[in-house]
Amino acid sequence: DTGVSQNPRHKITKRGQNVTFRCDPISEHNRLYWYRQTLGQGPEFLTYFQNEAQLEKSRLLSDRFSAERPKGSFSTLEIQRTEQGDSAMYLCASSPTSVDIQYFGAGTRLSVL
């Protein structure tokens, strides 16, 4: 499978715990995006990387959120001290260039109890 891969698919955690999600983009795609989607809404941009550099972060990305893309390959999104409001689908996408199609993974659904 050469598509965007996200793990885990589902994550249930208790409020206050830390969680980490992983995204493996399509090989050789140098741009990687994270979005968050809540029920009944369209995806909202969180942050993006060009290679290993994190170039933009949305105001939605509070200090509890951190993302990395070491060596410009896979990326991780960590949420510290989770809150119930963090419950959402977290989507990762990659694209080969800037003005281009973004290919999405199946997402990680986070439930904070």
Next chain:
Amino acid sequence: AQSVAQPEDQVNVAEGNPLTVKCTYSVSGNPYLFWYVQYPNRGLQFLLKYITGDNLVKGSYGFEAEFNKSQTSFHLKKPSALVSDSALYFCAVMRDSGYALNFGKGTSLLVTP
């Protein structure tokens, strides 16, 4: 800021009839517009895009969209709907910095036999 609006929460169509899912946009500069489809518990799948060129854009699964600059619209169309087209459809516009996507809230399409 670049934004799109999807005025309909739900569109109902009988199988075999033409379908239209509406999208209007608000941008500064040239719009880069996209349509994606989302099936339950799945990520987003790319349907088509408008960057420049012909106003009628053909995409995957028989879908097409018409870019109308005077009406600032980018409606998704299909001449003959299938039950399997039932899904959630998102219109998106590329941001003018960073190239992430701003999505509409989505339109649920229901095609009945």
